[in-house]
Amino acid sequence: MSRIEILKTYKLYIGGQFPRTESGRYYPLLDKKKNVIADVCLGSRKDFRNAVVSARGAFNSWGGRTAYNRSQILYRIAEMLEKRKSEFIEEIILQGGNKADAKKEVELSIDRLVYYAGWCDKFQQIFSSVNPVASSHFNFSVPEPTGVVAIVAPQDSSLIGLVSLIAPIIAGGNVCIALASEKMPLCSITFGEVLATSDVPAGVVNIITGKTSELISHMSSHKDVNALVYGGKDQKEIKLVKENATLNVKRVFVYQNNWNKTESQNPYFIFDTQEIKTTWHPIENIGVGGAKY
Amino acid sequence: MSTKTKTTNKPKLDFTSGWGYTPSPESTDHIKLEKRYDHFINGQFVKPAGGKYFPTINPATEKQISEVALGDARDIDKAVKAARNAYEKVWKNMPGAERGKYLYRIARIIQERARELSVIETLDGGKSIRESRDIDIPLAAAHFFYYAGWADKLEYAFPNRKVESVGVAGQIIPWNFPLLMAAWKIAPALACGNTVVLKPAETTPLTAMKLAEIFRDAGLPPGVVNIVNGDGIAGAALVNHPGIDKVAFTGSTDVGKIIQKAIAGTNKKATLELGGKAANIIFEDAAIDQAVEGIINGIFFNQGHVCCAGSRLFVQEGIADLVIRKLKDRMQTLIVGDPMDKNTDIGAINSKEQMNKINEYLKIGVAEGAEMWQSNCQIPKTGYYCRPTIFLHASQSHRIVQEEIFGPVLAIQTFRTVDEVVEKANNTPFGLSAGVWTDKGSKIFNLTTKLRAGVIWANTYNKFDPTSPFGGYKESGFGREGGLHGLMPYVNLK
The missing domain is CATH 3.40.309.10 (Aldehyde Dehydrogenase; Chain A, domain 2)
Structure with missing residues (x-):
C-alpha cells in the first residue's frame, strides 16, 4: 500500500506566528482540473488590523537595527530560501506554472534578496547629502524608514512579485503587511516560514491571504499605516487607494513592473518608502584651517 | 606649565594588591596550523622558487610557530601571471552579482571560523585575544560582506560613467591588523572585478594563509587571489612587476615614498595608507x-x-x-x-x-x-x-x-x-x-x-566600519579604503 501523504495547512503569518484567520473563513484553491489543492485562509479586516499592531510593535527595533545587521538578515533569508528551493518550485507548478519557469522564478527571488541585502548598508550613501548651506552650519540629510507599509502583492506570480515588493521595504528598515496574490497564494505562506527561520524579528513582515476586493479599502484607510505599495493593475482599485490615502496622507506607490526581469530591481524601490531628514548644527566658525601646513 | 606636577611611580589608587585576576587563557587546541606554509598561487599551495623558508615567531613567547615560504621575483612573476590569466578568462567578465556571491561566501566562512582566526592572529602578531576576537576578525568578515554587495551595484556609485575594472592589483599589507588589512585590500578589489596578488607582512603571514584556505573552500576561481609570502624583496618585485595595474600599500611613509617613486614612470594606479601622528x-x-x-x-x-x-x-x-x-x-x-x-x-x-x-x-x-x-x-x-x-x-x-x-x-x-x-x-x-x-x-x-x-x-576614538572611508591627508598617503569612496581606487571610469 502506498503511503498516504500529509497535507499542509496554509495559515496566515502575523507577528511571527502562524494563526488561522480570526474570521474562520476559507477559500478553496483549485488546480486546472478544478480539484482542491488547499483551503486558503480568507483573511479579514481584523486580521489586517492585528497585523498592523504587530508591525508597529516591531518597527522601533527593526528600524533601529544597524544596517549591517539588517543586511545579514536579508542575506539569511536568501540562504534559507536557497535550501528550500524545491518546495517553492513544487508549489508554483501546483498553481499552474511550468517547471523551467518555476525554477527561474525561485532562483531570481533568491538573487533579488541578495541584491537588496547588499543595499541595506549602501543606499544611504547614495541618497544622503551634506548640504553646503551659506551659513556656518553643518547641514546633512539622511533617509529614514517611513514606518508601517501595506503591500498589495501582484496577482500574476506567487513568489517573485511578493519578494520584489517586500525586500526593498524591509531593507530600508520599514515593517510591512503584505496581502498575497489571491490566485496564487501558496508561496506567500511558505515564504513566511522562511522568514520565521531567518532571524527576521516577529512582526517585521506579516502576510495575509484573502480577497483584495474585500481588504483593499481597509488597508488604504487604516490610519496607522504610513505607506501603501500597490502591485496590481486595477484602475478602480488604484483610484480608491489614492483617495483613501488622503485620510492620513499615506504615501502610495503603484508598481507595474515585470518582476521576472533582473532590471526590475533598483535602490529607488528602497527610496520610495524612506523619509528624508535634514539636521542643522552650528559650527563655531567655519574654515579650512591650518593652511600653513 | 601646569602639567609640571610632581610625579612618582606610586599609584594614588591601589590596584595592585588584593585585586588579582585569575588567568583566563584562550585555548589553542581547536586551531589547525601547518608546520610549513607555501605561497598560494593559482588556487594551489606552491613551493617557493628559491626553496627557502623563514620562521614566523610568536612575539609573546619568542617561539617559532611555523615557517613560511620566502618569495622572490620568480614567485611574484608566477603569481602575477596567474592573476592576469584569471582576470582575462574568468573574473573580468563574470557578472557582478556572481562575483558578489563569492565574496558573501568568504564573509560567511570567516564568520564561521572566527574563533580559529582570532587565536592564530593573536599567536602570530601578539595582539590581545580580546581585540582580535572582538575587532579584527568580525571587521574582516564585515568588509567582505559589505563589498560583496557593491559588486553588482557599481553603476550607482559612479552615475553617468561606465565602470570598468582596473586589472591586476598588487597589494602589500602591514603587520598590525593582518587579516583585517587583507580584507580591506582584497574585498573592494574583487568586488570591482580585479584580481589580486597579495604580499602579507613577514612577521604575520599566518592568517593570510588561513584566508587562502578559505578562498579555496569558497570555490573562488584559481588565480583570482594569489598570496606570495616574503619580505621587502618580494614586495619590491611586486611593485615593480610590469604586469600589475595598481598598487595598494599600507605601511610606513618611508616605504610609501619609495613605492610612489618606483611607479612614477608607469601608468600604475596607487593608493597609499601611510603613517600618522594623530x-x-x-x-x-x-x-x-x-x-x-x-x-x-x-x-x-x-x-x-x-x-x-x-x-x-x-x-x-x-x-x-x-x-x-x-x-x-x-x-x-x-x-x-x-x-x-x-x-x-x-x-x-x-x-x-x-x-x-x-x-x-x-x-x-x-x-x-x-x-x-x-x-x-x-x-x-x-x-x-x-x-x-x-x-x-x-x-x-x-x-x-x-x-x-x-x-x-x-x-x-x-x-x-x-x-x-x-x-x-x-x-x-x-x-x-x-x-x-x-x-x-x-x-x-x-x-x-x-x-x-x-x-x-x-568623543570617540579608533572606530572603524566597512561603510566609512578611511585614509590620510598629506604624507599619511592618498586614496580611501572603506565605503563608497573605497571603490574608487579599483575602477576605471570611462
Missing part, C-alpha cells in the same frame, strides 16, 4: 572620564601599533593636572601580558625589531628633555613587552612628537585656545586622523573643518 585634543568642557578612556583607547589599542593612534595628546591647560592624574590612575589598571589571556589589555610588541625601535624612542624622549612616566605593572620575562608610557612636557620640536613611534607611547602637550591647538595639531607632515573631546557640538564641527586629517573622531 592629535587627540581634550577641551575643558569635555566629559573627563570619557575622554580619559578615549586617550587610553587612542594610544594603547593594539599596543599602539596603529597608524591612526592618538599618539599626541593635547589637553587644555585648565584641566591638565586632573586629566593627567586620571590618566595615570587608569594606566595603572591596564594589564600587560599574555595576549592569549582574555583579561589582557596590552599584548606583545609585534617583533623584536619593533621593540628595539620603541625602546630607542623612549631614550630619545628622555634625552630631549620630556618627562617619561610608565605604569608599574608586571610584564612577562620572555617575549616583547612595553609598559604603557607617557611623556609629559613634550614640545612640538621633539622627535617623539614629530615621528611615528608605533608603540604604546603618548606625548602630552597643553594648549589654551582653539587656534593654538589647531596650529599645533596640524603642525606635522602627517594627516591621517585626529580626536576631539568636548561636549560642545559647534566646537566639534569647528575643529573637524580645520584639522587637516582624513578621519576625525569626536
Whole structure:
C-alpha cells in the first residue's frame, strides 16, 4: 500500500506566528482540473488590523537595527530560501506554472534578496547629502524608514512579485503587511516560514491571504499605516487607494513592473518608502584651517 | 606649565594588591596550523622558487610557530601571471552579482571560523585575544560582506560613467591588523572585478594563509587571489612587476615614498595608507572620564601599533593636572601580558625589531628633555613587552612628537585656545586622523573643518566600519579604503 501523504495547512503569518484567520473563513484553491489543492485562509479586516499592531510593535527595533545587521538578515533569508528551493518550485507548478519557469522564478527571488541585502548598508550613501548651506552650519540629510507599509502583492506570480515588493521595504528598515496574490497564494505562506527561520524579528513582515476586493479599502484607510505599495493593475482599485490615502496622507506607490526581469530591481524601490531628514548644527566658525601646513 | 606636577611611580589608587585576576587563557587546541606554509598561487599551495623558508615567531613567547615560504621575483612573476590569466578568462567578465556571491561566501566562512582566526592572529602578531576576537576578525568578515554587495551595484556609485575594472592589483599589507588589512585590500578589489596578488607582512603571514584556505573552500576561481609570502624583496618585485595595474600599500611613509617613486614612470594606479601622528585634543568642557578612556583607547589599542593612534595628546591647560592624574590612575589598571589571556589589555610588541625601535624612542624622549612616566605593572620575562608610557612636557620640536613611534607611547602637550591647538595639531607632515573631546557640538564641527586629517573622531576614538572611508591627508598617503569612496581606487571610469 502506498503511503498516504500529509497535507499542509496554509495559515496566515502575523507577528511571527502562524494563526488561522480570526474570521474562520476559507477559500478553496483549485488546480486546472478544478480539484482542491488547499483551503486558503480568507483573511479579514481584523486580521489586517492585528497585523498592523504587530508591525508597529516591531518597527522601533527593526528600524533601529544597524544596517549591517539588517543586511545579514536579508542575506539569511536568501540562504534559507536557497535550501528550500524545491518546495517553492513544487508549489508554483501546483498553481499552474511550468517547471523551467518555476525554477527561474525561485532562483531570481533568491538573487533579488541578495541584491537588496547588499543595499541595506549602501543606499544611504547614495541618497544622503551634506548640504553646503551659506551659513556656518553643518547641514546633512539622511533617509529614514517611513514606518508601517501595506503591500498589495501582484496577482500574476506567487513568489517573485511578493519578494520584489517586500525586500526593498524591509531593507530600508520599514515593517510591512503584505496581502498575497489571491490566485496564487501558496508561496506567500511558505515564504513566511522562511522568514520565521531567518532571524527576521516577529512582526517585521506579516502576510495575509484573502480577497483584495474585500481588504483593499481597509488597508488604504487604516490610519496607522504610513505607506501603501500597490502591485496590481486595477484602475478602480488604484483610484480608491489614492483617495483613501488622503485620510492620513499615506504615501502610495503603484508598481507595474515585470518582476521576472533582473532590471526590475533598483535602490529607488528602497527610496520610495524612506523619509528624508535634514539636521542643522552650528559650527563655531567655519574654515579650512591650518593652511600653513 | 601646569602639567609640571610632581610625579612618582606610586599609584594614588591601589590596584595592585588584593585585586588579582585569575588567568583566563584562550585555548589553542581547536586551531589547525601547518608546520610549513607555501605561497598560494593559482588556487594551489606552491613551493617557493628559491626553496627557502623563514620562521614566523610568536612575539609573546619568542617561539617559532611555523615557517613560511620566502618569495622572490620568480614567485611574484608566477603569481602575477596567474592573476592576469584569471582576470582575462574568468573574473573580468563574470557578472557582478556572481562575483558578489563569492565574496558573501568568504564573509560567511570567516564568520564561521572566527574563533580559529582570532587565536592564530593573536599567536602570530601578539595582539590581545580580546581585540582580535572582538575587532579584527568580525571587521574582516564585515568588509567582505559589505563589498560583496557593491559588486553588482557599481553603476550607482559612479552615475553617468561606465565602470570598468582596473586589472591586476598588487597589494602589500602591514603587520598590525593582518587579516583585517587583507580584507580591506582584497574585498573592494574583487568586488570591482580585479584580481589580486597579495604580499602579507613577514612577521604575520599566518592568517593570510588561513584566508587562502578559505578562498579555496569558497570555490573562488584559481588565480583570482594569489598570496606570495616574503619580505621587502618580494614586495619590491611586486611593485615593480610590469604586469600589475595598481598598487595598494599600507605601511610606513618611508616605504610609501619609495613605492610612489618606483611607479612614477608607469601608468600604475596607487593608493597609499601611510603613517600618522594623530592629535587627540581634550577641551575643558569635555566629559573627563570619557575622554580619559578615549586617550587610553587612542594610544594603547593594539599596543599602539596603529597608524591612526592618538599618539599626541593635547589637553587644555585648565584641566591638565586632573586629566593627567586620571590618566595615570587608569594606566595603572591596564594589564600587560599574555595576549592569549582574555583579561589582557596590552599584548606583545609585534617583533623584536619593533621593540628595539620603541625602546630607542623612549631614550630619545628622555634625552630631549620630556618627562617619561610608565605604569608599574608586571610584564612577562620572555617575549616583547612595553609598559604603557607617557611623556609629559613634550614640545612640538621633539622627535617623539614629530615621528611615528608605533608603540604604546603618548606625548602630552597643553594648549589654551582653539587656534593654538589647531596650529599645533596640524603642525606635522602627517594627516591621517585626529580626536576631539568636548561636549560642545559647534566646537566639534569647528575643529573637524580645520584639522587637516582624513578621519576625525569626536568623543570617540579608533572606530572603524566597512561603510566609512578611511585614509590620510598629506604624507599619511592618498586614496580611501572603506565605503563608497573605497571603490574608487579599483575602477576605471570611462
